[in-house]
Amino acid sequence: MPDNRREITRRAAKQQDENEQLVETFCRTLLKTAKEEQKTQQESSEGFSHGSADELLELFYLVLSRFKYILLAAVLSAILFGVYAFCFVQPVYSSTAKLYIMGQNSSSILADLQIGSYLTMDYQEVFKTWEVHEMVRKQLNLPYTYKEMQSMLTVSNPSDTRVLYITVKNEDPQEATDIANAYAESAKKFILETMDSEEPSTFSLALVPGSATGRSRTSYIVIGLFLGTFAAIGIIVLKALLDNRPKTPDDIAKSADIPTLAIVPSTKAAMKGMKNAARRNK
Secondary structure, three states: OHHHHHHHHHHHHHHHHHHHHHHHHHHHHHHHHHHHHHHHHHHHHHHHHHHHHHHHHHHHHHHHHOHHHHHHHHHHHHHHHHHHHHHOOOOEEEEEEEEEOOOOOOOOHHHHHHHHHHHHHHHHHHOOOHHHHHHHHHHHOOOOOHHHHHHHEEEEOOOOOOEEEEEEEEOOHHHHHHHHHHHHHHHHHHHHHHOOOOOOEEEEOOOOOOOOEOOOHHHHHHHHHHHHHHHHHHHHHHHHHHOOOOOOHHHHHHHHOOOOOOOOOOHHHHHHHHHHHHHHHO
8 A cells, every 4th residue: 555655656746747847848949939039030120221221322323323314314404494484484573662541630549540550451442443453554555454454463561550562563674663653643542532531641662673573594494403303313213123123143043042153244245355355465
């Protein structure tokens, strides 16, 4: 009976040792697998970053090698934009006359300012009437229609002021100045005769502008220069990214997954080498 108990105890201890060894082996295997996966991920990330840097450097040198084409595209684009600016874009000149709106006679300065602000908004509508357009057209003998005259005219009022800005845009600087001053005088006359309010005073007369408004012709040339440069660079980079053909022995080895045994030079290069060798022998 004691012998049986010893045998059972010995077997239980042996089974426990085997279980502990099995658990220890399993844990070691898991730890080893985790380390191998971490190492693989690290190598792949390093390879990816290294490959990305190499690709960017390759694209940079490719763009530098095509510098003459980029320069040619930039010059041609600048010439085209310059021709367009000088032949098809007409310079527009802007001239501004100013009127000061008088308020009603009032003992309160605040009330006078409020009334003057309201009158300023009312007077802006005066410049949209056909009567004022007709007065200006007869005064200067202009060939424009009411719609064309309205498109040239802009009336604005800076905030917290009682000053009207009468701005006229025209391809002729002198005509733009004459029309702006004529609108100011015609509006004063129309307001005095039609509206029960004081006549606005001339705050400032329009002067002949010395330069055109908007984009200058030189800016068109600069824009063409930059657009041509960026367009050429974009085409070169896009063409390189879309071209998947192998170009070097390393590319062939990667694509076919086989090592390169030998490199055969092109026929032109071989013939050129033979001619050079023959010349040296002579």
